[in-house]
Amino acid sequence: MGRPKGGTNRYWSKEAKYEHEQLLMSGEISANEPGRLNIISNGTISTWIKRFQEGGIETIENK
Numbered sequence: 001m002g003r004p005k006g007g008t009n010r011y012w013s014k015e016a017k018y019e020h021e022q023l024l025m026s027g028e029i030s031a032n033e034p035g036r037l038n039i040i041s042n043g044t045i046s047t048w049i050k051r052f053q054e055g056g057i058e059t060i061e062n063k
Helices: 014-026 042-055
Strands: none
C-alpha cells in the first residue's frame, strides 16, 4: 500500500525518536507495536535505535 503519490514524509523530532527508543529498550512496548499501529515502520525504528546506540541522541536528529 504505502504513501499516496504527492504525499509528504512524516517528520519525527529527535525527542520523539528518543522517546520511542526508550520505550522499546525498557521493554514497555514490543518492537512490533508501533508498526502494528501503523505509526512507524519497523525498519525506521531499527535505524533510529542503531544510530542512537552508535552516537547518542544527536545522531537521530533529522538532517
